[in-house]
Amino acid sequence: MPIKFLDLAAQNAEIRARVDEEYERIHRATAYVGGPQVAQFERRFAQYLGAAHVIGVGSGTDALRLALIAAGVGAGDEVITTPMTFIATVEAILQAGATPVFVDIDPETGTIDVQAVRRYLDAGSFRSPNGPRAVVPVHLYGLPAAMDPLLKVARRHRLAVIEDACQAHGARVHVGGQWKRAGAAGTIGCFSFYPGKNLGAWGEAGAIATDDPQLAERVSVLRDHGRVSHYLHRESGYNARIDTLQAAVLLAKLERLDEWNARRRAIARRYRELLSGTAVRTPIEPEGTESCYHLFVIRSAQRDRIRDALAQAEIGCGIHYPVPLHLQPACGALGYQRGEFAASEQWAASVVSLPMHPHLTDREISVVAQTVAAALAK
Ligand SMILES: Cc1ncc(COP(=O)(O)O)c(C=O)c1O
Structure with missing residues (x-):
């Protein structure tokens, strides 16, 4: 579906x-x-x-x-x-x-x-x-x-x-x-x-x-x-x-923002539960922070395999972002080199954003999680 x-x-x-x-x-x-x-x-x-x-x-x-x-x-x-x-x-x-x-970014958050x-x-x-x-x-x-x-x-x-x-x-x-x-x-x-x-x-x-x-x-x-x-x-x-x-x-x-954000947080919790047995890394919320889950971004060394499996199953996904800014041609004049920001480069190579919006159904969340798990089990 x-x-x-x-x-x-x-x-x-x-x-x-x-x-x-x-x-x-x-x-x-x-x-x-x-x-x-x-x-x-x-x-x-x-x-x-x-x-x-x-x-x-x-x-x-x-x-x-x-x-x-x-x-x-x-x-x-x-x-x-x-x-x-x-x-x-x-x-x-x-x-x-x-x-x-x-x-650089904090490699955990x-x-x-x-x-x-x-x-x-x-x-x-x-x-x-x-x-x-x-x-x-x-x-x-x-x-x-x-x-x-x-x-x-x-x-x-x-x-x-x-x-x-x-x-x-x-x-x-x-x-x-x-x-x-x-x-x-x-x-x-x-x-x-x-x-x-x-x-x-x-x-x-x-x-x-x-x-x-x-x-x-x-x-x-x-x-x-x-x-x-x-x-x-x-x-x-x-x-x-x-x-x-x-x-x-x-x-x-x-007027709907709090209700929609609460649903996003519930979806994030469910994704986390369903993916807990897999090798993917799910987003964390350090103490003193509460995310509004604009995106639900998982990380995996098998990112491309996950993305291909989602595409095959007609499940929308995104990569935010595949090229960190220090490696973008538009930022070339700033003079940064590959390797200078290891955590950002690692994230750019491993992130994939799963479907995330307040109207996602529980069934859809399960199908997405199953598709990710199946891609990794191959
Ligand atoms: C982190 C971040 N900064 C800045 C912007 C720029 O916002 P806009 O597209 O409304 O100019 C965006 C929007 O995509 C963003 O995600």
């Missing part, structure tokens, strides 16, 4: 009537840019995250770029991140005019290795004139990075912490003894609402979250051509506003 990797149609069926109502309001007002849906979504998402401010922008890439610029990152600065992420993390750093510096950040900072031999100005932890596949120790290191070295929470809507992490939402734990959190995300629009959209009113104001000005009033432009900015039609979809989906 064919099994979808992602089922957006099933999600849409749950929210369609609610979105139609909102769309009707937008058409009646013909307010296609800005308007009450944007303000309402920003308010509700801020409330959800426990952040003082949310500013909607055009995409996750816009969120990262504007967050970096607002945090004062620019030419001559370095921004530390990992090579095991989507390329947008690094594009945003480059577009802010800064130099991306990679450190896939998120930034805080010891490696500490080693790089303590060594004091930097790749750019000003040295590091910010660090971008990526909450990979929905699992928050180790924010508590990272925030301590960042504070000591006066680095802004720009969270790439583009895969982590609703995930939680312990900071200073309290649970925080991913994206609301650092200086600024960046979200993508690309359609397949846990909170996904019907097109491109993104947002930043922060407790700092000055950072929020700067992003809000930058996203709208540097405008402070209709005909007054304080600085040269961008057209990076969130689309009103997308804000309406997000308003409707935000």
Whole structure:
């Protein structure tokens, strides 16, 4: 039986009537840019995250770029991140005019290795004139990075912490003894609402979250051509506003996010049980983290065999990501070589993402797990 990797149609069926109502309001007002849906979504998402401010922008890439610029990152600065992420993390750093510096991932979790950040900072031999100005932890596949120790290191070295929470809507992490939402734990959190995300629009959209009113104001000005009033432009900015039609979809989906994430977590538990007798490595959640399972990524030396068996059985799967960023042609000018980030390279060679979405049935989960187990037994 064919099994979808992602089922957006099933999600849409749950929210369609609610979105139609909102769309009707937008058409009646013909307010296609800005308007009450944007303000309402920003308010509700801020409330959800426990952040003082949310500013909607055009995409996750816009969120990262504007967050970096607002945090004062620019030419001559370095921004530390990992090579095991989507390329947008690094594009945003480059577009802010800064130099991306990679450190490896923790081989158990896939998120930034805080010891490696500490080693790089303590060594004091930097790749750019000003040295590091910010660090971008990526909450990979929905699992928050180790924010508590990272925030301590960042504070000591006066680095802004720009969270790439583009895969982590609703995930939680312990900071200073309290649970925080991913994206609301650092200086600024960046979200993508690309359609397949846990909170996904019907097109491109993104947002930043922060407790700092000055950072929020700067992003809000930058996203709208540097405008402070209709005909007054304080600085040269961008057209990076969130689309009103997308804000309406997000308003409707935000109401379902916790329920959908709870189902994702239940699916992850079931996958783990069913695969426990096999040689594959399933994702872990270190104490003080709660993943929202944007993806359920297993690791195996037999990755290609697993992928072929899934394809044969018409089961959707993905590889996130087959080429770590330090080996991407687009990052060639950074001068990194194969072998420099062993854990990232090992993950890139062994990861496979299984179907994961809130509408996956128990029967489908069993069939996927059986197919993986059978591929390994061959
Ligand atoms: C980790 C990560 N960072 C950044 C982005 C960029 O988001 P967008 O595609 O909305 O620009 C994505 C989206 O795929 C992502 O997964």
